[in-house]
Amino acid sequence: MRLYAYWRSSCSYRARIALALKGLSVEIVSVPLLDGEQMQAGFTAKNPSQQVPVLELDDGTLLGQSIAIMEYLDEVHPEPPILPRDPVARARCRQLTEVINSGVQPMQNHYVLTRLREEHGVDAKVHSIHFIDRGLRAYEALAERTAGAFSVGDTPTIADCALVPQLYNARRFGMDVAKDYPRLHAIDARCAELEAFQVAHPDRQPDAPSEGER
Numbered sequence: 001m002r003l004y005a006y007w008r009s010s011c012s013y014r015a016r017i018a019l020a021l022k023g024l025s026v027e028i029v030s031v032p033l034l035d036g037e038q039m040q041a042g043f044t045a046k047n048p049s050q051q052v053p054v055l056e057l058d059d060g061t062l063l064g065q066s067i068a069i070m071e072y073l074d075e076v077h078p079e080p081p082i083l084p085r086d087p088v089a090r091a092r093c094r095q096l097t098e099v100i101n102s103g104v105q106p107m108q109n110h111y112v113l114t115r116l117r118e119e120h121g122v123d124a125k126v127h128s129i130h131f132i133d134r135g136l137r138a139y140e141a142l143a144e145r146t147a148g149a150f151s152v153g154d155t156p157t158i159a160d161c162a163l164v165p166q167l168y169n170a171r172r173f174g175m176d177v178a179k180d181y182p183r184l185h186a187i188d189a190r191c192a193e194l195e196a197f198q199v200a201h202p203d204r205q206p207d208a209p210s211e212g213e214r
Protein backbone atom coordinates (compact mmCIF):
# COMPACT_ATOMS: atom_id res chain seq x y z
CA MET A 1 0.00 0.00 0.00
CA ARG A 2 0.96 3.64 -0.49
CA LEU A 3 -0.03 6.63 1.58
CA TYR A 4 -0.02 9.99 -0.17
CA ALA A 5 0.69 12.34 2.68
CA TYR A 6 2.42 15.46 3.90
CA TRP A 7 4.56 15.39 7.03
CA ARG A 8 2.71 18.21 8.83
CA SER A 9 -0.80 17.40 7.65
CA SER A 10 -2.86 16.44 10.68
CA CYS A 11 -5.15 14.22 8.58
CA SER A 12 -2.14 12.36 7.17
CA TYR A 13 -0.86 12.00 10.74
CA ARG A 14 -4.19 10.36 11.74
CA ALA A 15 -3.90 7.79 8.97
CA ARG A 16 -0.25 7.07 9.82
CA ILE A 17 -1.15 6.39 13.46
CA ALA A 18 -3.98 4.04 12.46
CA LEU A 19 -1.74 2.15 10.03
CA ALA A 20 0.94 1.79 12.72
CA LEU A 21 -1.59 0.66 15.35
CA LYS A 22 -2.59 -2.08 12.90
CA GLY A 23 1.05 -3.01 12.33
CA LEU A 24 0.78 -2.22 8.61
CA SER A 25 3.68 -0.79 6.67
CA VAL A 26 3.12 1.50 3.71
CA GLU A 27 5.21 3.42 1.24
CA ILE A 28 4.87 7.12 2.01
CA VAL A 29 4.54 9.36 -1.05
CA SER A 30 5.03 13.01 -0.16
CA VAL A 31 2.57 15.60 -1.52
CA PRO A 32 4.16 18.99 -0.75
CA LEU A 33 1.09 21.02 0.15
CA LEU A 34 2.94 24.32 0.45
CA ASP A 35 4.07 23.96 -3.18
CA GLY A 36 0.46 23.36 -4.24
CA GLU A 37 1.08 19.85 -5.56
CA GLN A 38 -2.37 18.80 -4.29
CA MET A 39 -3.88 21.15 -6.91
CA GLN A 40 -1.95 19.66 -9.85
CA ALA A 41 -3.71 17.42 -12.33
CA GLY A 42 -1.72 14.34 -11.35
CA PHE A 43 -2.83 14.43 -7.74
CA THR A 44 -6.32 15.75 -8.47
CA ALA A 45 -6.87 12.64 -10.57
CA LYS A 46 -6.13 10.58 -7.46
CA ASN A 47 -8.27 12.71 -5.16
CA PRO A 48 -10.63 15.30 -6.68
CA SER A 49 -10.88 16.88 -3.20
CA GLN A 50 -7.22 17.94 -3.63
CA GLN A 51 -6.42 16.83 -0.10
CA VAL A 52 -4.20 14.33 1.66
CA PRO A 53 -4.24 11.65 2.87
CA VAL A 54 -4.98 9.18 0.11
CA LEU A 55 -4.44 5.48 0.68
CA GLU A 56 -3.64 3.46 -2.43
CA LEU A 57 -4.34 -0.22 -2.00
CA ASP A 58 -2.23 -2.91 -3.67
CA ASP A 59 -4.82 -3.29 -6.44
CA GLY A 60 -4.68 0.44 -7.21
CA THR A 61 -7.89 1.40 -5.37
CA LEU A 62 -7.64 4.95 -4.04
CA LEU A 63 -9.28 5.91 -0.75
CA GLY A 64 -9.54 9.48 0.49
CA GLN A 65 -10.78 10.99 3.77
CA SER A 66 -8.82 9.98 6.85
CA ILE A 67 -11.85 8.74 8.80
CA ALA A 68 -12.97 6.53 5.90
CA ILE A 69 -9.40 5.22 5.64
CA MET A 70 -9.23 4.41 9.36
CA GLU A 71 -12.62 2.69 9.32
CA TYR A 72 -11.58 0.70 6.24
CA LEU A 73 -8.41 -0.44 8.00
CA ASP A 74 -10.43 -1.54 11.02
CA GLU A 75 -12.83 -3.52 8.88
CA VAL A 76 -10.15 -5.30 6.86
CA HIS A 77 -7.69 -5.74 9.74
CA PRO A 78 -9.92 -6.12 12.81
CA GLU A 79 -7.08 -6.73 15.30
CA PRO A 80 -6.31 -4.76 17.32
CA PRO A 81 -9.61 -2.88 17.10
CA ILE A 82 -9.42 0.90 16.77
CA LEU A 83 -13.17 1.30 17.11
CA PRO A 84 -14.90 -0.11 20.21
CA ARG A 85 -17.16 -3.11 19.57
CA ASP A 86 -19.84 -1.93 21.99
CA PRO A 87 -22.35 0.19 19.99
CA VAL A 88 -22.58 3.04 22.51
CA ALA A 89 -18.81 3.26 22.99
CA ARG A 90 -18.43 3.07 19.19
CA ALA A 91 -20.85 5.97 18.70
CA ARG A 92 -19.07 7.98 21.39
CA CYS A 93 -15.74 7.27 19.71
CA ARG A 94 -17.12 8.56 16.41
CA GLN A 95 -18.63 11.56 18.22
CA LEU A 96 -15.24 12.55 19.63
CA THR A 97 -13.57 11.94 16.28
CA GLU A 98 -16.06 14.24 14.56
CA VAL A 99 -15.56 16.99 17.14
CA ILE A 100 -12.07 17.22 15.63
CA ASN A 101 -12.73 16.08 12.08
CA SER A 102 -15.73 18.26 11.27
CA GLY A 103 -15.62 20.86 14.05
CA VAL A 104 -11.99 21.89 14.22
CA GLN A 105 -9.69 20.72 11.41
CA PRO A 106 -11.71 22.22 8.51
CA MET A 107 -11.62 25.62 10.24
CA GLN A 108 -7.85 25.73 10.31
CA ASN A 109 -6.66 23.85 7.30
CA HIS A 110 -4.14 25.41 4.98
CA TYR A 111 -6.55 26.15 2.13
CA VAL A 112 -9.15 27.83 4.36
CA LEU A 113 -6.59 29.90 6.25
CA THR A 114 -4.95 31.10 3.04
CA ARG A 115 -8.29 32.26 1.62
CA LEU A 116 -9.34 33.94 4.87
CA ARG A 117 -6.01 35.73 5.11
CA GLU A 118 -5.61 36.75 1.48
CA GLU A 119 -9.21 37.46 0.46
CA HIS A 120 -10.82 38.62 3.70
CA GLY A 121 -7.91 40.00 5.73
CA VAL A 122 -8.66 37.68 8.63
CA ASP A 123 -6.00 37.06 11.28
CA ALA A 124 -5.58 33.34 10.61
CA LYS A 125 -3.93 32.64 13.94
CA VAL A 126 -6.71 34.23 16.03
CA HIS A 127 -9.33 32.47 13.89
CA SER A 128 -7.61 29.09 14.26
CA ILE A 129 -7.11 29.36 18.00
CA HIS A 130 -10.78 30.22 18.47
CA PHE A 131 -11.98 27.06 16.71
CA ILE A 132 -9.33 24.78 18.13
CA ASP A 133 -10.18 25.95 21.65
CA ARG A 134 -13.91 25.53 21.04
CA GLY A 135 -13.42 21.95 19.89
CA LEU A 136 -10.87 20.95 22.49
CA ARG A 137 -13.07 22.28 25.31
CA ALA A 138 -15.93 20.14 24.04
CA TYR A 139 -13.64 17.12 23.71
CA GLU A 140 -12.26 17.66 27.24
CA ALA A 141 -15.81 17.69 28.68
CA LEU A 142 -16.97 14.69 26.64
CA ALA A 143 -13.86 12.70 27.52
CA GLU A 144 -14.77 12.99 31.20
CA ARG A 145 -17.56 10.50 30.41
CA THR A 146 -15.68 8.24 27.99
CA ALA A 147 -11.99 8.18 28.82
CA GLY A 148 -9.98 5.55 30.56
CA ALA A 149 -6.30 5.60 29.73
CA PHE A 150 -7.28 6.80 26.24
CA SER A 151 -10.15 8.86 24.83
CA VAL A 152 -12.62 5.99 24.95
CA GLY A 153 -11.71 3.29 27.42
CA ASP A 154 -8.27 1.83 27.88
CA THR A 155 -7.08 1.17 24.34
CA PRO A 156 -6.34 3.64 21.54
CA THR A 157 -9.08 4.31 19.01
CA ILE A 158 -9.66 6.52 15.99
CA ALA A 159 -10.60 9.28 18.43
CA ASP A 160 -7.00 9.29 19.70
CA CYS A 161 -5.78 9.18 16.10
CA ALA A 162 -7.68 12.45 15.54
CA LEU A 163 -6.90 14.03 18.90
CA VAL A 164 -3.11 13.69 18.97
CA PRO A 165 -2.53 15.49 15.63
CA GLN A 166 -4.96 18.22 16.66
CA LEU A 167 -3.03 18.77 19.89
CA TYR A 168 0.17 18.91 17.84
CA ASN A 169 -1.47 21.69 15.78
CA ALA A 170 -2.71 23.48 18.91
CA ARG A 171 0.84 23.63 20.23
CA ARG A 172 2.06 24.96 16.89
CA PHE A 173 -0.40 27.82 17.35
CA GLY A 174 1.16 28.47 20.79
CA MET A 175 -1.73 27.05 22.81
CA ASP A 176 -1.06 25.71 26.32
CA VAL A 177 -2.50 22.19 26.13
CA ALA A 178 -1.30 21.08 29.58
CA LYS A 179 -2.91 24.06 31.31
CA ASP A 180 -6.18 24.35 29.40
CA TYR A 181 -7.04 20.74 28.59
CA PRO A 182 -5.44 18.60 31.33
CA ARG A 183 -7.37 15.43 30.51
CA LEU A 184 -6.40 15.65 26.86
CA HIS A 185 -2.82 16.37 27.83
CA ALA A 186 -2.75 13.17 29.92
CA ILE A 187 -4.23 11.10 27.06
CA ASP A 188 -1.69 12.61 24.68
CA ALA A 189 1.15 11.67 27.03
CA ARG A 190 -0.10 8.06 27.15
CA CYS A 191 -0.33 7.94 23.37
CA ALA A 192 3.22 9.31 23.10
CA GLU A 193 4.47 6.24 24.99
CA LEU A 194 3.24 3.94 22.20
CA GLU A 195 5.49 3.16 19.26
CA ALA A 196 2.62 3.55 16.78
CA PHE A 197 2.20 7.19 17.76
CA GLN A 198 5.96 7.75 17.81
CA VAL A 199 6.63 6.48 14.29
CA ALA A 200 3.69 8.47 12.93
CA HIS A 201 4.96 11.78 14.34
CA PRO A 202 5.51 14.49 11.69
CA ASP A 203 9.17 14.91 12.62
CA ARG A 204 9.80 11.24 11.79
CA GLN A 205 8.47 11.48 8.22
CA PRO A 206 10.69 11.23 5.15
CA ASP A 207 9.57 14.65 3.88
CA ALA A 208 10.13 16.46 7.20
CA PRO A 209 12.77 19.16 6.88
CA SER A 210 15.83 18.89 9.08
CA GLU A 211 15.34 20.13 12.65
CA GLY A 212 16.80 23.61 12.12
CA GLU A 213 14.51 24.27 9.14
CA ARG A 214 11.17 23.31 10.69
Ligand SMILES: N[C@@H](CCC(=O)N[C@@H](CS)C(=O)NCC(=O)O)C(=O)O
Pocket (backbone or CB within 6 Å): 009, 010, 011, 012, 033, 038, 050, 051, 052, 053, 064, 065, 066, 067, 101, 109, 110, 111, 112
Ligand atom coordinates in the same frame (compact mmCIF):
# COMPACT_ATOMS: atom_id res chain seq x y z
N1 LIG B 1 -11.69 15.53 5.95
C1 LIG B 1 -10.45 15.32 5.25
C2 LIG B 1 -9.65 16.58 5.32
C3 LIG B 1 -8.35 16.47 4.55
C4 LIG B 1 -7.56 17.76 4.62
O1 LIG B 1 -8.08 18.85 4.91
N2 LIG B 1 -6.27 17.62 4.34
C5 LIG B 1 -5.43 18.78 4.35
C6 LIG B 1 -4.16 18.51 5.14
S1 LIG B 1 -4.53 18.10 6.82
C7 LIG B 1 -5.05 19.10 2.94
O2 LIG B 1 -4.72 18.24 2.16
N3 LIG B 1 -5.09 20.39 2.61
C8 LIG B 1 -4.75 20.83 1.30
C9 LIG B 1 -4.87 22.31 1.21
O3 LIG B 1 -5.10 22.95 2.23
O4 LIG B 1 -4.70 22.83 0.10
C10 LIG B 1 -9.72 14.13 5.87
O5 LIG B 1 -10.01 13.81 7.04
O6 LIG B 1 -8.92 13.47 5.20
